[in-house]
Amino acid sequence: MIYELTNPVTKTLITHLRDQRRDAIRFRHTIAELTKQLVYEALKDFPLVEKEIVPWHGDGHFHAIDEENIIVVTVLRAGMPMLDSVMELLANSVAGFLAIKRDESTHESHLYYDRLPECKGKTILLVDPMVATGGSMKDALEFIKTKKPSRVIVLNIIGSPEGLEAVSSAYPDIDIYIAQIDEKLNENKYIIPGLGDAGDRAYNTTE
Ligand code: PRP
Numbered sequence: 001m002i003y004e005l006t007n008p009v010t011k012t013l014i015t016h017l018r019d020q021r022r023d024a025i026r027f028r029h030t031i032a033e034l035t036k037q038l039v040y041e042a043l044k045d046f047p048l049v050e051k052e053i054v055p056w057h058g059d060g061h062f063h064a065i066d067e068e069n070i071i072v073v074t075v076l077r078a079g080m081p082m083l084d085s086v087m088e089l090l091a092n093s094v095a096g097f098l099a100i101k102r103d104e105s106t107h108e109s110h111l112y113y114d115r116l117p118e119c120k121g122k123t124i125l126l127v128d129p130m131v132a133t134g135g136s137m138k139d140a141l142e143f144i145k146t147k148k149p150s151r152v153i154v155l156n157i158i159g160s161p162e163g164l165e166a167v168s169s170a171y172p173d174i175d176i177y178i179a180q181i182d183e184k185l186n187e188n189k190y191i192i193p194g195l196g197d198a199g200d201r202a203y204n205t206t207e
């Protein structure tokens with residue numbers, strides 16, 4: 001299923017992100033704020049477990065998400081601010097990294113580096129701000145599925161209808177939480193109206 005956020009605050013932040021005058025630090029910060037909104041929505045029914053803490057009063061048994069069994073997998077580069085944001089909320093979650101680059105002439109994606117912890121039986125939160133053709137997300141999911149997690153939840157900021165359809169028809173069992181679904185792709189497979197190149201905008205590069 002695909003779940004698109006509807007909150008007016010979300011829409012306001014997306015509009016700020018679209019503004020090309022938004023510099024890299026504020027771009028990353030806005031991505032991070034939107035990611036927190038996605039996490040709250042995606043985990044709103046997530047089970048709680050009993051944790052033992054050191055309280056000022058009582059026996060110390062309280063409920064929390066079992067953060068240690070959540071793996072936050074980011075797709076480099078543009079997913080980095082999303083990873084940091086999830087781990088600010090779920091400080092004991094575990095990070096995983098995939099490097100996937102889209103060839104800008106063929107638009108084919110290519111996974112060229114992976115560094116994932118043990119995923120078997122764990123919940124994966126896969127974060128990447130952009131779903132354009134969906135090729136990068138499908139590569140990431142194909143790789144992650146080989147690691148036998150119990151569940152995968154995808155968090156995105158902006159996606160095209162065609163890219164999201166490609167991902168959800170290849171992986172119908174996966175829930176995708178996205179801040180905004182845009183109109184279409186252009187002839188260069190960029191999302192319209194989109195954000196431009198999210199990696200470049202986040203890190204002050206031009207290619
Ligand atoms: C961007 C983005 C996605 C991908 C989406 O990464 O972060 O991973 O493009 O495009 P797709 O759906 O058509 O595959 P990019 O390859 O530009 O790498 P970068 O983050 O290093 O800039």
Ligand code: URA
Pocket residue numbers: 078130132189190191192194195196197198199
């Ligand atoms: N990658 C981006 O960063 N933006 C797009 O619109 C498409 C792919």
